Amino acid sequence: MKKVLIVTALFTIAVILTSCYANVSSPVVGIIYTDVKYPVAVTSNSNSTKVGSSKATSILGFVATGDASIDKAAKNAGITKIHHVDAHSTNVLGIFANYEILVYGE
Amino acid sequence: MVNKHKSRAGFAHPTFIILLLLNFYIVSAQDLSKYYTSIIQNNYVLYYIVPQKGFYDDKNIFIYDITYLSKSDSIILNFSFFNKNLLILDSISLCINDECITSKLQKIFIEHNKNKWQYRYSSKFSFNFIYSFFTENNNKPKIILHSSSEPILLNINKNKWEKLSNLNNKIFSVIKANN
Numbered sequence: 001m002k003k004v005l006i007v008t009a010l011f012t013i014a015v016i017l018t019s020c021y022a023n024v025s026s027p028v029v030g031i032i033y034t035d036v037k038y039p040v041a042v043t044s045n046s047n048s049t050k051v052g053s054s055k056a057t058s059i060l061g062f063v064a065t066g067d068a069s070i071d072k073a074a075k076n077a078g079i080t081k082i083h084h085v086d087a088h089s090t091n092v093l094g095i096f097a098n099y100e101i102l103v104y105g106e
Numbered sequence: 107m108v109n110k111h112k113s114r115a116g117f118a119h120p121t122f123i124i125l126l127l128l129n130f131y132i133v134s135a136q137d138l139s140k141y142y143t144s145i146i147q148n149n150y151v152l153y154y155i156v157p158q159k160g161f162y163d164d165k166n167i168f169i170y171d172i173t174y175l176s177k178s179d180s181i182i183l184n185f186s187f188f189n190k191n192l193l194i195l196d197s198i199s200l201c202i203n204d205e206c207i208t209s210k211l212q213k214i215f216i217e218h219n220k221n222k223w224q225y226r227y228s229s230k231f232s233f234n235f236i237y238s239f240f241t242e243n244n245n246k247p248k249i250i251l252h253s254s255s256e257p258i259l260l261n262i263n264k265n266k267w268e269k270l271s272n273l274n275n276k277i278f279s280v281i282k283a284n285n
Binding site: 035037047048049050051052053075076077078086088090100102104 | 137139140143145147148152154156157171173175182184186214215226228
């Protein structure tokens with residue numbers, strides 16, 4: 001059992017230190033699995049009738065693509081007045097990471 | 107003398123395998139909140155089903171998302187269609203069980219990126235029709251985009267549709283229960 005834990009810990013540390021780990025911004029991070037929603041911004045505009053999203057993904061920390069900007073998310077839904085912005089981060093074993101922005105407005 | 111425990115050390119150890127399977131169970135368990143969001147407003151709830159993909163035409167991808175204001179009869183279907191050719195899209199038809207409903211398209215934007223045109227449009231359908239369309243799992247649906255040239259027929263893989271319709275069924279059940 002001790003050996004297994006040591007091997008697992010060493011493997012995890014090696015993966016992180018060698019940067020072969022798809023990292024994603026999040027207020028709380030789980031090395032094995034992350035699935036967290038959190039706030040980004042809020043404005044004084046009232047009520048939302050539209051929602052737009054944009055996302056960026058990373059594989060093993062080697063390849064990262066996408067456009068997770070607020071601008072892109074707002075544009076996707078035709079939002080001109082932003083009410084608030086949320087983010088959603090997911091990460092599976094450091095292999096696949098996803099960062100999604102959700103813009104609410106009208 | 108051979109040490110029996112030695113052969114089961116490392117990644118073949120049952121504890122490790124159980125922990126690994128448990129991790130994958132946690133990871134793969136379907137958490138609906140990943141697929142939709144809902145926020146409470148003054149008099150209604152705003153639901154948003156995050157972008158889903160699966161419909162295609164050759165190598166052209168169709169990605170859609172759904173926005174719904176509770177107690178409303180209509181539902182908004184926004185979509186992106188990626189195509190190498192420059193088109194003018196006019197309307198969209200959703201077809202299921204030999205029934206097609208067509209809606210006029212409202213352009214959000216058209217962009218050119220990585221050798222493909224991205225067409226971003228918005229359309230409006232009745233809530234009841236969208237519910238029956240996206241939750242129908244016996245028959246594969248079809249989407250037709252009516253353009254300035256010939257219509258573009260979008261199909262979906264059967265297995266992909268089964269997964270999507272099951273997921274959408276659960277999401278729409280939540281919406282209906284709160285409506």
